[in-house]
Amino acid sequence: MSNLLQVGMADLKAVRTPDRLMTAGLGSCIGICLLDRIAKVGGMAHIMLPSSQQARSNQNRAKFADTAVEDLIVEMERMGASPKRLTAKIAGGSQMFNIGSSEIMKIGERNARAVVEVLGQKGIRILAQDTGGNYGRTIIFDSDTGELLIRTIGQGERII
Amino acid sequence: MIEDFRDLSGIQLDALKEIGNIGAGNAATALAVMTQDRIDMSVPQVGIMPFDKVAELVGGPDIPVVGVYFQVTGSANSNILFILSIEKAVLLAELLMGLPPSHGNSLGDMEMSAVAEAGNIISGTYLNALAMFTQMTLIPSVPAVGVDMAGALLDGVLARYGEIGDYVLVLENMFKKGDLDVIGHLFLIPEPGALDSILTALGVNY
Numbered sequence: 001m002s003n004l005l006q007v008g009m010a011d012l013k014a015v016r017t018p019d020r021l022m023t024a025g026l027g028s029c030i031g032i033c034l035l036d037r038i039a040k041v042g043g044m045a046h047i048m049l050p051s052s053q054q055a056r057s058n059q060n061r062a063k064f065a066d067t068a069v070e071d072l073i074v075e076m077e078r079m080g081a082s083p084k085r086l087t088a089k090i091a092g093g094s095q096m097f098n099i100g101s102s103e104i105m106k107i108g109e110r111n112a113r114a115v116v117e118v119l120g121q122k123g124i125r126i127l128a129q130d131t132g133g134n135y136g137r138t139i140i141f142d143s144d145t146g147e148l149l150i151r152t153i154g155q156g157e158r159i160i
Numbered sequence: 161m162i163e164d165f166r167d168l169s170g171i172q173l174d175a176l177k178e179i180g181n182i183g184a185g186n187a188a189t190a191l192a193v194m195t196q197d198r199i200d201m202s203v204p205q206v207g208i209m210p211f212d213k214v215a216e217l218v219g220g221p222d223i224p225v226v227g228v229y230f231q232v233t234g235s236a237n238s239n240i241l242f243i244l245s246i247e248k249a250v251l252l253a254e255l256l257m258g259l260p261p262s263h264g265n266s267l268g269d270m271e272m273s274a275v276a277e278a279g280n281i282i283s284g285t286y287l288n289a290l291a292m293f294t295q296m297t298l299i300p301s302v303p304a305v306g307v308d309m310a311g312a313l314l315d316g317v318l319a320r321y322g323e324i325g326d327y328v329l330v331l332e333n334m335f336k337k338g339d340l341d342v343i344g345h346l347f348l349i350p351e352p353g354a355l356d357s358i359l360t361a362l363g364v365n366y
Contacts, residue, residue, distance in 0.1 A: 009212040009221075009315065010326070025221030025311020028319055048211070048315065048322045055323040063322055096316050097229045097304035107319045136312020138222045153224050153308055 002144065007031075010063035012045035014075040018144035026092035026137045028108035030065070030115050033089045033141040033148055034072060034124065036081035042143025043072045043081075049107070050114030065114040069122060086124045089148045089160060090115055091139050093131040108132070128160035166208055166327060173206050175362045176331060180204030182293055183286035184333035184346065190285040191335060191343075194278065195255040199343070202334040208327050211318045212311075217332060218243050218345055221311025226267065228279030229304045229317065232287065235296035235361075236354035239317050240286070242279040243310065244344030249275045252343060267307060276303045282335075282346060294361035317349065329355065 002018040009029065015021060017040035023031050032045045045068040049055065052064035061067035073083050093112035112131040119126055130137070130150055140149040147159050168176075184201045192199040207213075215221040226249040232238040244252065250264050253271035256278060267275070280303050287298045306313050321328050331348040350358060359365040 009311070009318075010322070011212075025215060025309040025315070027308070027312030027314070028316035048319045060326050063326070094312070096227075096306050096308060096313050107316055134306075136222075136309035138309065151222075 004140070007044045007046050009046055010048050010060055012043065012062045012068055012072045012075065014041060014043040014072065014079055014081075015143055016040055016079065017042065018142070020140055020142050022138070022140045024138045026139065027094055027096045028092070028111060030090055030092035030108075030111045030131065031137075031139045031141075032065075032069060032072070032115055032119075033139075034076060034086045035088075035143060035146050036076065036085045037087075037146065038085055039080040039082065040143070041076050041079045041081040042141060043076045044141050045069065045072045047111065047115070050110045065111060065118050069115075069118045069124075073122065083122065083124075086122075087146075088119050088124050088126045089128045089141070089146075090119075090126060091130045091137050091148060091150050091160070094133045094135055094137070096134060096136070098134070130158070130160050168208065168329075172359055172364050175359070175364045176329075177204055177206045179290055179293065179358070179362070180206065180331040180333055180348070183289045183348070184335075186285040186289040187282040187333070187346065188335055190281050191278065194281060195252075195337075197255065197337060200336045202336065205330075205332040207330045207332065209330060210326055211315075211322070211328060214318060214328065214330060214347070215311040215314050217330075218310045219245075222309045224308065225310045225313065226275055227306045227308070227310075227313035228276055228283075229306070229313070230279075230283050231301040232298050233301070234298045236298065236350060236357040238298075238348055238350040238354055239320075240283045240300065241314070241317060241347040241349070242282055242344055243313070243347065244275075246307065248343050252278055272305055272307075276305045279303050279305070286346065286348070294358065296357065296361050320351070321349075
């Protein structure tokens, strides 16, 4: 029996195979899914912002791409995962409303860039990504198969 | 400056609620004139809530909704989101266009445009009332309409507050047609610096 665990906004969780992780309604936010197939440990983070560096409030580390990835790795290591074996799949980072060209509204794009950069720094290979666009995503990550199911409204369903 | 919304006093929250009351009262009247029907509004709610609770107010982060978004600039930069279910958006569009209710749940270009216009009028009257009351200049952007998951429509707006804190101040109004029909939720989300301007204008910045 596999459980389905909810990951909230600015939240992260690690599970053992075959549990699944879900986060709903990703817009500009990004769902980062990590997996160690050997240790059978999976994890998901739902980040809102690219970097904790400029933020005035950075106590909630799961909110930012950089600190969320660090903490998720630690959490997964605690369950027996090895950072060297981790692979990643990511989804989200869209721009829901198109008002002018203000940088603030392009937060989704900035999030996606930051996540790719942080994972690169940690030496974690990105197996698949589904980012950008102007629509929301609900994602379910299967820690057994490593499949990431992406649900949308009007853009169908896909597995990456 | 108010850094943490949880520092707001009871008097300040009441003053903000009163703004919601005045703004929404005017907006409800405008909506009633447009639809030639009776529109009621709920007592406004002022909430200081963690980010992921905002989507819960409209049914949950993956509920499909229609959102009309405005950036407000001027004396107090804010964000306005008018969120309604797809069925209610179709109903509102039909009321505005003088069509009988079809109970449909898909929005064509005409309906989207009608909903954007309703959002425009609602947020415009809301802001006008607020501006009159506070002597502030508040200028809404053109409306941006999106049909998608509630969480997805909200998170880009909420992310702007993430740099400063984990909570957001939400002024929420519900418009009703008849006894039960909830037409939509109007969220006014002032930016943190803007909150001080509003409180000063209301004379409760202490």
